[in-house]
Amino acid sequence: MPETIGFLGLGLMGHGMARNIVEKGYALTVSAHRNRAPVDDLVSRGAVEVKSVREMAERSSIVFLCVTGSREVEALIRGKDGLKAHLKPGSVIVDCSTADPTSTVALAEELAAVGIALADAPLGGTPVQAAEGKLSAMVGATPETFARIKPVLDTWAGAKIVHLGGPGDGHKMKLLNNFVSLGYAAIYAEAMTLATKTGLSPEIFDSVLRGSRMDCGFYQTFMGYTIEGNREAHKFTLANAFKDLTYLESMADAAKLVNPIGNAVKNSFGMAVATGGDGAADYVPHLPEYVGRANGVDMTPRKLRT
Structure with missing residues (x-):
């Protein structure tokens, strides 16, 4: 029988993913949370x-x-009227959130006991790429489950799909991926603030790095705010970045790994979330403004100054 798809979490990424699923021929069931427009x-x-x-x-x-993190995933699965209680044996849950791998592994074992498979397939990309069906996916699943879900993943993960291993491995890799990208963000923010405080503008900083060996796709979207004034150049909130870095810390603790750089990056985002009035709503490329405020430097993009 053809697969019937349900989708929970129609936010910036989920809406585009779900749209590709239904437009490419799958029967799709959705449910509203706060925002009716995607539904x-x-x-x-x-x-x-x-x-x-x-x-x-x-x-x-x-x-x-495709929800915020492990707490929300656990509630949707374990709740009284949740997925574990009402999915039929033989069903599959695909968690595309960025979650704590320890939680993912525990949920996979718990669901397997009642005949339900869990795969983790966190995302790489932006909301624009989600709408275009050009995301990437890092998948943790048994070989049988991966083979079953891959045709559905193909509808929205046109850039790359990598099967990394068993349940939990996708979330481990996603945290490592985010550690690298958010580490770049913390370095860019601090370096530009230091440049500004010593008389070198962000534009001068960018003129040297852009096109050099230090340039990359993440650098260009990150700098889209500081240089171009594009508030939505990379729509990933500071609060979600901080959440992901706390999961990375938990993963390192479980592995008994000392991770001073990971904690430094986490603290940079934690400072922004804790001290800024819009810290939970602003996006990752806005981090230089928070680092600047802590150092008495105005890092408002030149194009947005009145």
Whole structure:
């Protein structure tokens, strides 16, 4: 029988992913959380709206989750009217969130005991790439589960799909990936603040790094705010970045690894979230403004100054 897909978490990334799933021929069930606009759009494209997780579970053979983190994933799976209680044996849950691998492994074992498979397939890319079906996916799953879900992943992960190993391995790799990218962000923010405080503008800083060996795709989207004034150049919140780095710390602790650089990067984002009025809503490329405020330097992009 053809797979029937449920999708929970229609935010910046999830909406584009779900749109590709339904537009490429899969029966899709969705549910609203706070924002009705993505649900209305998907229903107009052929999706069916349900009012509860239980109803979605009863209609779906594969359910995708694209929510904030492990706490939300655990609630959707373990809740009284959640997925574990109402999915049929033989169903699959695909967690596309960035989550704590320790939680993922525990959930996979718990679900396997009732005949439900769990795969973790965290994302690489931006909301624009989600809408275009050009994300990448880092997948942790048994070989059998991976083979089953891959045709659905293909609808939205047109850039790259890598099967890394068993459940939990996708989330481990995602945290490592985010550590590297957010580490870049913390370095760029501090380096530009130091440059500004010593008389070198961000534009001068960029004129040297852009096109050099230090340039990369992440650098260009990060600098889209400071240089171009584009507030939405990279729509990943400071709060989510900080959350991911706390998961990295947990992963390192579980492995008994000393990670001073990881903690330094975490503290840079923690400072922004703790001290800024919009710290939970601002995006990663806005970090230089927070580092600047802590050092008496105005890092507001020149194009946005009045």
